[in-house]
Amino acid sequence: MKLVRALLALGTAALAQALVSRYAPVAARYCDLFTIVVVYYGLTCPPSAAMAMGTGAGLVEDSLVGSILGMNGFKKTLIGYLVGTIGSLFMLNQAVPRFGILFAATVIDPLAEWALSVAMGRSFVFPGTLPILQLGLGNGVLGLLFFWVAARLP
Amino acid sequence: MAILLTERKPYLLLLILLTFHLGLMSSRIRNASERSLLAEGILSLGSPFLKAAGGMGQGVSGTWNAYVGLRGVEKENRRLREQVDALALQANAAAEARQESERLRALLDLRAALPFQSVAARVIARGVDGGARVVTLDRGTGAGVRINQPVITPRGVVGRIFEAAGGASKVQTILDPNVGVAGLIQRTRVQGMIVGDGDRGCRMEYVSELANVEVGDVVVTSGLDQIYPKGYTLGVIAAIGEGEGLTKIIEIRPEVDFRRLEEVLVLLKPEGPPETSAP
Numbered sequence: 001m002k003l004v005r006a007l008l009a010l011g012t013a014a015l016a017q018a019l020v021s022r023y024a025p026v027a028a029r030y031c032d033l034f035t036i037v038v039v040y041y042g043l044t045c046p047p048s049a050a051m052a053m054g055t056g057a058g059l060v061e062d063s064l065v066g067s068i069l070g071m072n073g074f075k076k077t078l079i080g081y082l083v084g085t086i087g088s089l090f091m092l093n094q095a096v097p098r099f100g101i102l103f104a105a106t107v108i109d110p111l112a113e114w115a116l117s118v119a120m121g122r123s124f125v126f127p128g129t130l131p132i133l134q135l136g137l138g139n140g141v142l143g144l145l146f147f148w149v150a151a152r153l154p
Numbered sequence: 155m156a157i158l159l160t161e162r163k164p165y166l167l168l169l170i171l172l173t174f175h176l177g178l179m180s181s182r183i184r185n186a187s188e189r190s191l192l193a194e195g196i197l198s199l200g201s202p203f204l205k206a207a208g209g210m211g212q213g214v215s216g217t218w219n220a221y222v223g224l225r226g227v228e229k230e231n232r233r234l235r236e237q238v239d240a241l242a243l244q245a246n247a248a249a250e251a252r253q254e255s256e257r258l259r260a261l262l263d264l265r266a267a268l269p270f271q272s273v274a275a276r277v278i279a280r281g282v283d284g285g286a287r288v289v290t291l292d293r294g295t296g297a298g299v300r301i302n303q304p305v306i307t308p309r310g311v312v313g314r315i316f317e318a319a320g321g322a323s324k325v326q327t328i329l330d331p332n333v334g335v336a337g338l339i340q341r342t343r344v345q346g347m348i349v350g351d352g353d354r355g356c357r358m359e360y361v362s363e364l365a366n367v368e369v370g371d372v373v374v375t376s377g378l379d380q381i382y383p384k385g386y387t388l389g390v391i392a393a394i395g396e397g398e399g400l401t402k403i404i405e406i407r408p409e410v411d412f413r414r415l416e417e418v419l420v421l422l423k424p425e426g427p428p429e430t431s432a433p
Contacts, residue, residue, distance in 0.1 A: 011203070014203040015203050015210075018207035022208070022211060023211055055175070059199060061200075063198065063200030068179050068183065070175040070176065071175075073175040073178070074172055074175035077168065077172060077175060081165070084164070116179075120180070
């Protein structure tokens, strides 16, 4: 049942992200639904589940975005592990800490990509502070909404 | 082993997964042009979502376009209905004006042919019972209208003025049972008295049983009553029956359609017996 829910969440996020990217490209700059799903699993499930979700979400994102295969999988797995570890150490049931975690996860994403690119000798254009802040805020707000909706699902 | 990986030492799982991803990345970077079943399998993961998004988008945009189109059609339909209503009103007004013009032209022709001065008037009211025994005109003494002046239309006699005020007057039509008009049958010159019979029409009395009378004969005024000039049409004989004694009772269908009476002419003839006959 948990696996079905996870696949459903991942599929919904992928579909929504594809829709937003296609029909509202401007709005797509303010949300990364895969990160939100991974953070949700990190805060509500054991780290292993969060990492598995991170791997799945990253691979699906890779296939959607068309980036180097494994890049997003690496980042999202890392985020899943970090958030899952933090979530297992602290009680993060309130909106503000959750918002902070969502924001931090959003910031980690480009940082991890930058580190990977450097390590692999590939060029990387840092997206800039303002777009990362915008994405962090968007993910924070949408993520809280996602938590609120998910808490009311049967 | 699995429990160890997933619960006690998750960093081991992390290492495995990260290594897997690094391997994927390095293989893709080194052999970008080579095909790999794993890479193709993973890359095809996203295609269903992209197709679904495209399909949903097309469905939504199609539905939206249809909705907008329907709204446009509804709006256009409403506008066209309003236009049709306005045009129907205009057409009705035009038809009304044309009919009125024809009636007035006929009235004008009659007026020009009359040996008397006359004044045109509109019917502004009928009897309260809806009948046409009494009608009210919009012209009165101010226009020269006086009591006992005859009222006619191009089709025939309407009646006589029996009340006249400054701006209006009342006509006692030939349908009123209290009215008597001296008439004669145009073909045989047989004379008699025309009496109103209510909404049914008129009847001709005091006609000899031996008189030559046929259904369809035209009855006109004889002028002997000193009110109506001679020769104006009263109606057509519709039926002939036996009267009291040696007389006939003749039913007359008036030529004037009293229920559709709108414009009339009041003859401003001088007092006294008529000097000339109708045109």
